[in-house]
Amino acid sequence: MAILEVNDVNKAFGGLKALNAVNLSVEEGTVHAIIGPNGAGKSTLLNCFVGRLIPDTGSVMFNGKSLLGIKPHEINQTGVARVFQTPEIFTDLSILENVMIPAFAKLDGAFRINAWKTVGSRGEVRDMAEKVLVEVGLHEKRDVISSSLSRGDKRRLEMAMCLVQEPKLLLLDEPTAGMSRADTNNTVDLLQRVGTHITKIVIEHDMHVVFSLADHISVLAQGTVIAGGKPADIKGNPKVQEAYLGGSHA
Amino acid sequence: MFAGLTRNDKLLFIGFTIAALAMPLLAWPVGANYPDLLQKFAIYGIFAIGFNILFGLTGYLSFGHAAFLGVGSYAAVWMFKGVTMNVIPAVIFGVMVSGMFAALIGFISLRRSGIYFSILTLAFAQMSYNLAYSVLTPITNGETGLQLSQDDARIIDRLFVEQGAGLPSTNLFGLEMSGYPGFYFCCVLLIIAFFISLRIQRSPFGMMLRAIKTNQVRMNYTGFNTRPYALTAFIISGMYAGLAGSLLAVTDPLAGAERMQWTASGEVVLMTILGGAGTLIGPILGAGLIKYFENIFSSYNDGLLSESFSFLPDFLNDTLVFIIGPFVGEGWSLLLGIVFMAIVIFLPGGLMEGLTRIHGWYRRRGGGDTRAADAASSRQAAE
Amino acid sequence: MDVILLQLLNGLDKGGAYALIALGLTIIFGTLGVVNFAHGALFMLGAFCAVSVQAVLTISKKVKDESITFFDAYKEVPYLEAWWGDTGAMIIDYAVPISILVAIPLMLLIGLGMERGLIRYFYKRPHAEQILVTFGLAIVVQELIKAQFGANPIPTPAPEVIAGSASIGLWFGLGEAVVYPWWRLIYLAFAGVVIASAFAFLNLTTYGMVVRAGMADRETVGLLGINIQRRFTIVFGMAAVIAGMAGVMYTPILPPDYHMGMDFLVLSFVVVVVGGMGSLSGAVLAGFMLGILQSFASMNEVKSIFPGIDQIIIYLIAVVILLVRPRGLMGRKGVMET
Ligand SMILES: Nc1ncnc2c1ncn2[C@@H]1O[C@H](COP(=O)(O)OP(=O)(O)O)[C@@H](O)[C@H]1O
Numbered sequence A: 001m002a003i004l005e006v007n008d009v010n011k012a013f014g015g016l017k018a019l020n021a022v023n024l025s026v027e028e029g030t031v032h033a034i035i036g037p038n039g040a041g042k043s044t045l046l047n048c049f050v051g052r053l054i055p056d057t058g059s060v061m062f063n064g065k066s067l068l069g070i071k072p073h074e075i076n077q078t079g080v081a082r083v084f085q086t087p088e089i090f091t092d093l094s095i096l097e098n099v100m101i102p103a104f105a106k107l108d109g110a111f112r113i114n115a116w117k118t119v120g121s122r123g124e125v126r127d128m129a130e131k132v133l134v135e136v137g138l139h140e141k142r143d144v145i146s147s148s149l150s151r152g153d154k155r156r157l158e159m160a161m162c163l164v165q166e167p168k169l170l171l172l173d174e175p176t177a178g179m180s181r182a183d184t185n186n187t188v189d190l191l192q193r194v195g196t197h198i199t200k201i202v203i204e205h206d207m208h209v210v211f212s213l214a215d216h217i218s219v220l221a222q223g224t225v226i227a228g229g230k231p232a233d234i235k236g237n238p239k240v241q242e243a244y245l246g247g248s249h250a
Numbered sequence B: 001m002f003a004g005l006t007r008n009d010k011l012l013f014i015g016f017t018i019a020a021l022a023m024p025l026l027a028w029p030v031g032a033n034y035p036d037l038l039q040k041f042a043i044y045g046i047f048a049i050g051f052n053i054l055f056g057l058t059g060y061l062s063f064g065h066a067a068f069l070g071v072g073s074y075a076a077v078w079m080f081k082g083v084t085m086n087v088i089p090a091v092i093f094g095v096m097v098s099g100m101f102a103a104l105i106g107f108i109s110l111r112r113s114g115i116y117f118s119i120l121t122l123a124f125a126q127m128s129y130n131l132a133y134s135v136l137t138p139i140t141n142g143e144t145g146l147q148l149s150q151d152d153a154r155i156i157d158r159l160f161v162e163q164g165a166g167l168p169s170t171n172l173f174g175l176e177m178s179g180y181p182g183f184y185f186c187c188v189l190l191i192i193a194f195f196i197s198l199r200i201q202r203s204p205f206g207m208m209l210r211a212i213k214t215n216q217v218r219m220n221y222t223g224f225n226t227r228p229y230a231l232t233a234f235i236i237s238g239m240y241a242g243l244a245g246s247l248l249a250v251t252d253p254l255a256g257a258e259r260m261q262w263t264a265s266g267e268v269v270l271m272t273i274l275g276g277a278g279t280l281i282g283p284i285l286g287a288g289l290i291k292y293f294e295n296i297f298s299s300y301n302d303g304l305l306s307e308s309f310s311f312l313p314d315f316l317n318d319t320l321v322f323i324i325g326p327f328v329g330e331g332w333s334l335l336l337g338i339v340f341m342a343i344v345i346f347l348p349g350g351l352m353e354g355l356t357r358i359h360g361w362y363r364r365r366g367g368g369d370t371r372a373a374d375a376a377s378s379r380q381a382a383e
Numbered sequence C: 001m002d003v004i005l006l007q008l009l010n011g012l013d014k015g016g017a018y019a020l021i022a023l024g025l026t027i028i029f030g031t032l033g034v035v036n037f038a039h040g041a042l043f044m045l046g047a048f049c050a051v052s053v054q055a056v057l058t059i060s061k062k063v064k065d066e067s068i069t070f071f072d073a074y075k076e077v078p079y080l081e082a083w084w085g086d087t088g089a090m091i092i093d094y095a096v097p098i099s100i101l102v103a104i105p106l107m108l109l110i111g112l113g114m115e116r117g118l119i120r121y122f123y124k125r126p127h128a129e130q131i132l133v134t135f136g137l138a139i140v141v142q143e144l145i146k147a148q149f150g151a152n153p154i155p156t157p158a159p160e161v162i163a164g165s166a167s168i169g170l171w172f173g174l175g176e177a178v179v180y181p182w183w184r185l186i187y188l189a190f191a192g193v194v195i196a197s198a199f200a201f202l203n204l205t206t207y208g209m210v211v212r213a214g215m216a217d218r219e220t221v222g223l224l225g226i227n228i229q230r231r232f233t234i235v236f237g238m239a240a241v242i243a244g245m246a247g248v249m250y251t252p253i254l255p256p257d258y259h260m261g262m263d264f265l266v267l268s269f270v271v272v273v274v275g276g277m278g279s280l281s282g283a284v285l286a287g288f289m290l291g292i293l294q295s296f297a298s299m300n301e302v303k304s305i306f307p308g309i310d311q312i313i314i315y316l317i318a319v320v321i322l323l324v325r326p327r328g329l330m331g332r333k334g335v336m337e338t
């Protein structure tokens, strides 16, 4: 069954057509990779899923309900979490707090005034957070203020912040960009290990990562989906090679 | 009441309570142990704690908080005039009215953030100030200010006692709110205000507010509706300001529009920054320091100054008077401005950050401690 | 009809001051990304330039008053008058125009000093801290002025020849009774000229065009090997000069006092917001528009329908604008919209 159904989405910035009649169908429980050259419109597409942008035309259905016109926090509450291209974390807070906050969103909803109980008295929240931190390997550093983390750790933290919510759909925008080989391998390993039941959409440049993770690949170029299919099919597709994989990548 | 608080927090609260109650003693060595001034410490402490709940936690810089202080004062005086000189109804009414006023202004202002928010709050405060001086004169009594008068209704008071010849004074079930009783009334409210702020800061709600300050975008994509959080903080801090305003009326039943001027809003920003925005103790420290030095410096003049240095040889005396002269009396605001700039430039975390740094430096010199313990303790001190 | 004309002119005058300050605020925000709460203080410093020049020109000596013969009477005669007679008196009379010549280099120096000495350390700091430190500076300047010049407004009249009023009624065919002070007309013309020059500078000279390009995309201009930072600093100095000149010229209209800077700053900020943060033409347009609206709102006919409207009209408009069109009248999309 398709958990996310994208139909004929168009988005233009002034004269620039960033998305051109994009269709996409993401099967529940799979990892769906979106690849394509820089400026192809991949991040723009994700922005249309989480309420950061509203497409000019077209529809985005999540579990049969439209995601268009509702606020980012409402979209998250329906079960969509996102890791950004540049990590968005709470830099003034400790790692543990960073992960507890999304856990609170999951348990208490979008708004609740619980001003009298202490954070510490909510043991279950802490447990959820610590469990995920163990999984992503940040448990040791849980009391460190997150602004001091390395780039790789920041990404890992942001992933933990999404995983703790156990979303139905997890969007990852270039999760390994700028990472060393070792960090990249760690991330791939992490994504294969945790949240295996979570449907994921991964934007990625690193073909090694794409082919180790993806069940399905869509190729975006200049705002249009030029190809889609199983990794093996994409590898052999001459159109894709031309648009993207061509030359040294092949 | 203390459920869930850590041992450190309990100690902090107990220590604070003792210090607040013993303020007359503590202030004695610096000559500040008279009720009028002590009351001011308590009242502006409350104002600053409340401002900190908004600015320190959420990062929204309001430049119009004096409006809530003023509204609280007006509301309290009206209660004195219309119903009773007992302070309890007046304080409750002052808090409620400014809470509602804050809800209205906050609802509109919080549709924007950053400097737009600051300018919106400033615009609302200036509007209130201008209106208080003009069309709202029937409510505010314009430039003269709202005062008690002989023929006020005071319906409840009149039921029970014959009205005397002079103006009645504010009281707590018969206990007159002047001198030390007045101070202790404010002091108890300060302790309660501090406790509530402590609970808020340690609660999930407080954590969300700090998260909003750090990264509002992330909060939205994490599933939080941030606006009602910020609005709640805004209303709470408006109510704190209203409480402070009504206490000003309790100690002196008179309310004037100048309390709402934007320089007054600037003053509470200053207190909070000076002490340390976002910390528990900082704002109270800032409020106390500013009110203390205001009291000292503004009462001095060149004559007094040269008297106090009279033990020095003439030329030294003259030089000192020449250097310090511009900063005392009327020049107190000048000193305040300079301190303000210095704090923002060199110590944006305020005095609490300064203390933390000194503490950290001291511990490092002491040696033996691991860095981690150091960082943990300095964080705790900062909180 | 004549009332409307007079209110319109009054509004344009006030709007001229708002527009000049708001223009500077916008230039500074656009180039340096700094929210300058001390800009009103620069306006006030300009005004007190005029006050100081007048004070210097009228330094006097005591001379025997010959007109009193029963006893020895003395009167104060400015040195200038004592030395040069009528010429000296005329120089004193022209104190305000002369102050412009003093104010330009002085304000430029103050502006450059302020940018190099303080503002540049705040480029990267949060807006809240920029607001706070410039707010602190504004208090300091205000208090220094108060300490030096006292708390009362200081009359600084326009030169004698133009002290009277122009019979604008005749110009517009409304009869002789309609008159308007010359100086206010001059002020209006002055505001127009300064605004036009600022726009000409930014739009027609290569130097200005580079600055505007830098406002739009600082990185790219930097990559071209242009020292955009230095230009921005100089532009800050120019904004200070504009504010200062506006202050000098405003003194005959409103005797300066120590809190005029704050008064105008608050309003000018509102003007910037209404016009659109970062939009130069928006600042000017909104300045004049709000000045005129304020002036009409203070007419008795209007006040009797909406009591108190004159006190709040500007703020009210700002609130409405921010809520329905947060980027302001002419602001670019996406610039500080939230
Ligand atoms: N908010 C925006 N305003 C204008 N243009 C944008 C905006 N966001 C993206 N673009 C443009 O749309 C195109 C697609 O960008 P993006 O989706 O970020 O590409 P990528 O596939 O590298 O993630 C690019 O040309 C980019 O410059």
Ligand SMILES: [Mg+2]
Binding pocket: A042, A043, A044, A085
């Ligand atoms: Mg991208």
